[in-house]
Amino acid sequence: MTAVEDVHADPRVDEVEHVPGEGDMWFFVLFESLVFTSYFCVYLYYRAQHEQAFLKAQAALTLPLGIAETILLLTSSWAIARCVQQTRAGRYLSAQRFAMVTAGLGIAFLGCKLAEWVRLIGDGHTFTSSEFMQHFFFLTGMHAIHLLIGFVVLGVIVYQLADPQRRSRQTIETCSTYWHTVDLFWVLIFALLYIVR
Amino acid sequence: MDGSRVSRSGERAIFWTLPAVAVVWIAAFFLFPGFVPPMSPKASAAEVAAFYRDHLSRVRYSMILFNWFCVALIPILMLLVERMRGMAHRTPVLRYCVIGVAGAAPIAFLTSTVFWLIAAFRPDRSPALTQMCNDLAWITFTCGVPFLIALCVFVAVAIAYDDQERPVFPRWVARFNLVIALALVPSCFAGLTLDGAFAWNGFVSFWVKNVAIAVWIVVMAVVLRNAMDRDGIAVGVGA
Amino acid sequence: MSLVASLRTDAKRELWFVWYSTVAFYSLYTVVFFVLTRTQPPGHPWLTPEQAVGWFADRHSGLLVGFALIFVLGGFSATSIALITYSIRRMSVSRAYAYSYLILYAIAAIPGFVFICVAMTVGAMRPDRDPVLMHWLYDFGFLSFSGTMGVFLVGSLIWMAAILLDKNGVFPRWFGYLNLCNALTEVVIAPSWIFQRGVLAWNGVIAWWIDVAVFGMYTVVFIYLLRNLIQRDDLGTGPVPALPPGAARRAHPLAKVIAG
Numbered sequence: 001m002t003a004v005e006d007v008h009a010d011p012r013v014d015e016v017e018h019v020p021g022e023g024d025m026w027f028f029v030l031f032e033s034l035v036f037t038s039y040f041c042v043y044l045y046y047r048a049q050h051e052q053a054f055l056k057a058q059a060a061l062t063l064p065l066g067i068a069e070t071i072l073l074l075t076s077s078w079a080i081a082r083c084v085q086q087t088r089a090g091r092y093l094s095a096q097r098f099a100m101v102t103a104g105l106g107i108a109f110l111g112c113k114l115a116e117w118v119r120l121i122g123d124g125h126t127f128t129s130s131e132f133m134q135h136f137f138f139l140t141g142m143h144a145i146h147l148l149i150g151f152v153v154l155g156v157i158v159y160q161l162a163d164p165q166r167r168s169r170q171t172i173e174t175c176s177t178y179w180h181t182v183d184l185f186w187v188l189i190f191a192l193l194y195i196v197r
Numbered sequence: 198m199d200g201s202r203v204s205r206s207g208e209r210a211i212f213w214t215l216p217a218v219a220v221v222w223i224a225a226f227f228l229f230p231g232f233v234p235p236m237s238p239k240a241s242a243a244e245v246a247a248f249y250r251d252h253l254s255r256v257r258y259s260m261i262l263f264n265w266f267c268v269a270l271i272p273i274l275m276l277l278v279e280r281m282r283g284m285a286h287r288t289p290v291l292r293y294c295v296i297g298v299a300g301a302a303p304i305a306f307l308t309s310t311v312f313w314l315i316a317a318f319r320p321d322r323s324p325a326l327t328q329m330c331n332d333l334a335w336i337t338f339t340c341g342v343p344f345l346i347a348l349c350v351f352v353a354v355a356i357a358y359d360d361q362e363r364p365v366f367p368r369w370v371a372r373f374n375l376v377i378a379l380a381l382v383p384s385c386f387a388g389l390t391l392d393g394a395f396a397w398n399g400f401v402s403f404w405v406k407n408v409a410i411a412v413w414i415v416v417m418a419v420v421l422r423n424a425m426d427r428d429g430i431a432v433g434v435g436a
Numbered sequence: 437m438s439l440v441a442s443l444r445t446d447a448k449r450e451l452w453f454v455w456y457s458t459v460a461f462y463s464l465y466t467v468v469f470f471v472l473t474r475t476q477p478p479g480h481p482w483l484t485p486e487q488a489v490g491w492f493a494d495r496h497s498g499l500l501v502g503f504a505l506i507f508v509l510g511g512f513s514a515t516s517i518a519l520i521t522y523s524i525r526r527m528s529v530s531r532a533y534a535y536s537y538l539i540l541y542a543i544a545a546i547p548g549f550v551f552i553c554v555a556m557t558v559g560a561m562r563p564d565r566d567p568v569l570m571h572w573l574y575d576f577g578f579l580s581f582s583g584t585m586g587v588f589l590v591g592s593l594i595w596m597a598a599i600l601l602d603k604n605g606v607f608p609r610w611f612g613y614l615n616l617c618n619a620l621t622e623v624v625i626a627p628s629w630i631f632q633r634g635v636l637a638w639n640g641v642i643a644w645w646i647d648v649a650v651f652g653m654y655t656v657v658f659i660y661l662l663r664n665l666i667q668r669d670d671l672g673t674g675p676v677p678a679l680p681p682g683a684a685r686r687a688h689p690l691a692k693v694i695a696g
Binding site: 293294299300305337346351 | 451501510545
Binding site for chain 3: 022023028035039142149
């Protein structure tokens, strides 16, 4: 069952309700979401205990930078959605370009994140300097790790698209599901750490 | 039996490392002043510190020897694993079990030599610290036998499941391995008492345990040699 | 056929031997660590030396007897490793994956339980030891146990990669992704080397409670999937057969993915 046969042989497939990508990836999304939700609950609980201390430490974060990072990742989600769209339409070269754009935006996000961490550490706000910073570096660090894995996943997409023998629409959809999940986690982290004050 | 497909080249050379290793281990065993007779857990910190001060060189050199050669039995155990290929098993799981414990067992032994060497490195350290290093070494050495016990059981099970006309190892080897495993079990409880037969210097936890290990090595070497002869690897003298 | 009888004649008896040993080992491990020695959940990292002495005193017999049992039976941890290695050998991927996994987890047994057994036994055997030294042993025990999870992180990634690349359908793909979830929780334990209190300390809500919840689920799942594997295995090479018709209905709903 290859992507090419899918798209051209049965155009109704897109209309029939089906879960994009593997069901197994949705299991992963669900499980990781539960784990991240538990991390968020822990954060909110401890924040409620020490609200003043958290507020004070939170002031060190720059909201504009957070907004910029969010825009970068949201745009990357759009890019990978376009990639999937192009794959379904059989326009593989265009799909590959969108995959590259996604990667580029992901790298830009990482660059911003690193710069932000360096600036915070330079200002004396380290992993161990306060409880809020402990949660901040932990959550953004875990997210960054998920993002790095996301690059591996994008690599799989590029690898799949490169060779006509390999193009599996399901695999590409699965990979894009992962990327959207990473984006979703960031939006939640952004909301919790940068906005909720 | 897949001896024809699998290369047996060089196995003789590995086998004959065993006597050399045995000589080194026995020499190191007697060189270490704390084995014959075994140090008492009831010794006070001052007595332990004095022991290291008085016998510094012997402790260091014997433990360095053990440190170098603690992994020396791994190639011999791999010869055993290769003989297991000839057993009437449907899967390699039991070989994997043996490989697994063969990897961990020498590192447990290595850890105990490290603690002894640390104790001997600065004899003028606080006696309480030296005693703690000494305790760590002895407990690791005496109680750190889970992998050897499991090894004996895996070998016994492998032999029991070797249902063919001419099994690779005779059936008594399985029972022998179970006896050795049982002989090692009491030493695991050495932490519970500071004197008596079960303390780390006691008859059961020290002598029975170490003699059992020595007997296992000797008996399995003979059994292994017979099995290798059958596999067409002549291991006799002058072969 | 009774269990004993089937163990005598079944061609898969060596697989069942290691599977039952795995179940017995993990059960014993849980009982020893959670009930006998009460080292899990871990003691607080913020105890003072005198409090550490008290911690050892509270658990004196439990520590000595419980860890003695691990000294006797800890080597049977090799059975789960051997079975998982075998499962990877049944996959279409290179043997490098299987052997990497085997070596990695074999040596992981040393920090995995030997260090904590030794440290806590040495601590408990001399209750009158200097409190500062007891405190050191307390740290050594817990940190060597929790903080060396990096080994299991890489091991989970190897198994994950093997499962996702496998074309023989040995394990369902969702289990490959569960390995990734497990690997990520191993990352979470790393800050326990840095923090003496808080959610990331060795007994923290994130570094221990959530971590152990994920690991516990993961362990139960893989023991169950290994059982399925043994049932389906035809001991040949190549694709692993689907679940027998009745079993698919009885099995965990997601396990149908294997059969499909």
